[in-house]
Amino acid sequence: MFESGDVVLAQIQFTDTFEVKKRPAVVLFEEFDNVVVAGITSNMSMKGIQLTRKDGAVRDSIIKTNYIFTISEMAIKEKLFQLNKQKREELYNELVKKLSDLRNRHNA
Numbered sequence: 001m002f003e004s005g006d007v008v009l010a011q012i013q014f015t016d017t018f019e020v021k022k023r024p025a026v027v028l029f030e031e032f033d034n035v036v037v038a039g040i041t042s043n044m045s046m047k048g049i050q051l052t053r054k055d056g057a058v059r060d061s062i063i064k065t066n067y068i069f070t071i072s073e074m075a076i077k078e079k080l081f082q083l084n085k086q087k088r089e090e091l092y093n094e095l096v097k098k099l100s101d102l103r104n105r106h107n108a
Contacts, residue, residue, distance in 0.1 A: 002027045002035055002076065005083040005091075007056065011075040012039065022077060026063055026091065035076065038091070039067035049091050056081035065094050 002008065006027040013020045025037035040051065042061050049063040058080075083091065 002030050002073070002079065003082070004029055005088040007040070007051075007080045007083060008037070008076045009078050009080055010035075010037065010071055011077065012069075012071070024057075024061070024080060025071075026083060028068065028095075030073065033073045034070050035073055036068065036070050038095075039064045039069070049087070049094060051083075051087070055084065055087055063091060065091070065098060068095075 004027055008025055008027060009022055010025050011020050012023040012025065024040040026040060028036045028038060030036070038048075040057075040061050040063050041048075042059050044060060044062060046062045046064055048065050051057045051061040051063055053060065
């Protein structure tokens with residue numbers, strides 16, 4: 001069982017190919033053995049939440065708040081670390097902002 005804010009190493013299928021690779025992701029929530037995660041990249045030019053070595057990352061990275069998907073709990077190979085409370089709040093606030101922006105666009 002995984003908790004919100006857990007950074008995990010998981011088998012991820014890329015959207016543009018059928019290729020599957022082990023990649024880091026942060027758990028947003030889990031229900032019925034399905035885990036909703038946000039992908040993490042070391043490409044620092046991407047938009048998202050910055051994750052540093054000080055936060056626990058192996059290398060400076062970005063939590064991609066635009067790359068959210070569901071994986072099976074069985075796809076998770078290991079837990080790497082847990083985001084601290086401040087970083088979790090930053091992530092949640094950014095996700096809420098994105099959803100609010102969508103709602104506002106559709107209600108305009």
